[in-house]
Amino acid sequence: MREVLEIVLRSIMVSGTATLLASAWSIALAYLLVRSPRASRPLIPLLEGMVGVPTVLIGLLLYLLLSRQGPLGMLRLLYSPQAIVVGQAVLITPLITSVAYRVLTHSWNMYGELALSLGAAEGQAAKIVIMESLPGVAAAVVMGFSRALGELGVALMVGGNIRGYTRVMTTAIALEVSKGEFELAVSLGAILLFILAMISLTLRFLGRLRE
């Protein structure tokens, strides 16, 4: 039981850190794309296409990158929670960026141009736009978190599912299934579903706040 709790907490910590990281650069990127239509025209379809990229593919590419023989091997990140954090952050970047882009475009059209025409500085306008679209941006972040929490491929490939170190909920479920311990796998799955359901409820709540 203690081990299960540890795994759940580790999952939330790892995916939470990945989400914070990805959010930081994704929201910044989304805002820059809103301000630069020339870059966003080719980039947004590309990002939207990458939203559903298979997690094992990201896992494999990252494995080859972080492997001792890979270009980033000297960082010695492979088989560590940090490696999963980086992988999941990369995984959910297209999702958060493309959702945030839509939200930010909407409020840019509503407030941003107006603010600029009223003499606001670029920084002030950015602040207004992001503040005005906060619920939508938060929803994008929450979606990213739930995808990170529910993915298996990255955690398995670069984390290695090491007991007490890189074992997260999805890799634990996969392991218990391979051991034939379906009951334990199902109860872990129930916890995961519960957390994802809570996230979805939060999402709806945030959506309602916006109205």
Place this chain on the structure above:
Amino acid sequence: MRTKIVASLAVALIIVASLLSLKGGPVRVRITTTTSLYATGLLDYLGDQFRKDHPNVELDFIAVGSGEALRRAKQGDACMVFVHAPSLERRYMEEGVITDGRIFAYNYFIIAGPPSDPAGVREAESPVDAFERIYEAGERGEASFASRGDNSGTHVKELSVWRAAGLDPKGRPWYLETGSGMGATLLVANEKGAYVLSDIGTFLKYSKDGKLPDLVILLEGGDELLNIYSVYLVPSCTGEEAKYARAFADFVVRDAQDLIARYGVSKYGQPLFYPAMGKLDWLRKRWQALAGG
């Protein structure tokens, strides 16, 4: 612009965090292993015993198939490997990826199938004979065979038996390649009423748990179905990690032999693995034969 600062701070944070993880803390030994040794719980059990004397060491077991375990060693991402695929082991040894191979345990593969046994495997004189019968029954549309299809030790073994029989079942409609682990493949065989080659440990575990009601052991024992587990060190791994990897390998082949013999007896009524100590000459000879040379 504040977002930019936050972003660069976050990047800096992760670099610092990863650098910190290098310093201090326990010595982590990266060990890739075949799934059967890990899923039966044996390695965690041996690891916990080993750590009683070496509390500053963390043994990081990464459970993948034998094929992937060796491939990861080649990439430099393992300090030691536990595998059971002599022909693959020989290949990687010749490439210099693994050294210091030592046999530490063995058990047997079994051929399981539906109790009705349409192919007549019970009457078979050898595994090759059994596979020939399954092939013929398969062609008649009376039997099917579930294969791992994942380059694991068990899969390599299965392919070598087909080769010895001079048969190639690949692509036949009755030959089901699951591409998944031993447990999942046993479940497929159980559902489809198919024949299957399995290590005895995984079969016993699933069978005792009541997950394989339509599968019985039809052929077991015999030197041809010997399943030999070896431990190797990876020369590209150096320093403290390599030192403790060697210490753990020594522990497994010497001090832990009794633990291996007793493991699982109380739960499954018979041992899942047999210790290699005392039978090394015979096992080495069999290993050579299995490795094909």
